[in-house]
Amino acid sequence: MYSYRRCPYAMRARLSLYLARIEFSVYEISLRDKPEHMLKVSPKGTVPVLILGENQIIDESLDIMIWAFSQQGIMDKYLPQDKKKSSLSLINTNDTSFKKNLDSYKYSSDDRKKVDAFKKCLDFVSELDLLLESNEYLLDDSPLMVDYAIFPFIRQFINVDVQRFKDVGLKKIYQWFNRMLSSNEFEHIMMKSKIS
Structure with missing residues (x-):
């Protein structure tokens, strides 16, 4: 996941993945020098960007939260x-x-x-x-x-x-x-x- 430590959107995404016990690699970006790969997979250029596979990305924080809770069957617990x-x-x-x-x-x-x-x-x-x-x-x-x-x-x-x-x-x-x-x-x- 491309993230920025202090971004509130990235924080909520990281929180949901942690709550769902989903392991993930965090790539901390610099806002002034965004990785080319991040911009390629998510041209809007904002974090978080969760890469699930070759052609599967989620780049909206609420969508990441819902995906994480659904994935682990804990949606009813948190929503x-x-x-x-x-x-x-x-x-x-x-x-x-x-x-x-x-x-x-x-x-x-x-x-x-x-x-x-x-x-x-x-x-x-x-x-x-x-x-x-x-x-x-x-x-x-x-x-x-x-x-x-x-x-x-x-x-x-x-x-x-x-x-x-x-x-x-x-x-x-x-x-x-x-x-x-x-x-x-x-x-x-x-x-x-x-x-x-």
């Missing part, structure tokens, strides 16, 4: 039918509006735009915080696909300015974030190694 609709809806919001606002918050040089983007990000994070009133994790008392898919992006959001986030006082989401951050799964997929 149970009764939570499928709400899981996919939260992931979609994360990947569209939240990601767009996160990029503005991280990269904008305009302070007003940055503050506005932070507030918009906070709307979604506050929604997640409310979900945690009922469960240890977003939709259940054990982590599901939705937790693993969203966590890398919440990590980016909090890490822009940890103190600013703490000052908001969303304790539930911060506890969830720290549980995910200190999990064996996350620690494993962030290790610098060739084989996962």
Whole structure:
């Protein structure tokens, strides 16, 4: 799998492969010097790219997650039918509006735009915080696909300015974030190694 260690999309893909106990080789790319072979098999040039065989590649992180869970027959464990609709809806919001606002918050040089983007990000994070009133994790008392898919992006959001986030006082989401951050799964997929 072509990957970039800090890319949230690549993180969620590596997490799902690890959860599914699928062994794979990780080829860490440089964003400034992408491998020719990667661009040949996946011209869009983004990670992750999972190469399964000569003519079989998966180059969308959610597709990799679904493939990994299906392959090992654990889809019902991580994406149970009764939570499928709400899981996919939260992931979609994360990947569209939240990601767009996160990029503005991280990269904008305009302070007003940055503050506005932070507030918009906070709307979604506050929604997640409310979900945690009922469960240890977003939709259940054990982590599901939705937790693993969203966590890398919440990590980016909090890490822009940890103190600013703490000052908001969303304790539930911060506890969830720290549980995910200190999990064996996350620690494993962030290790610098060739084989996962």
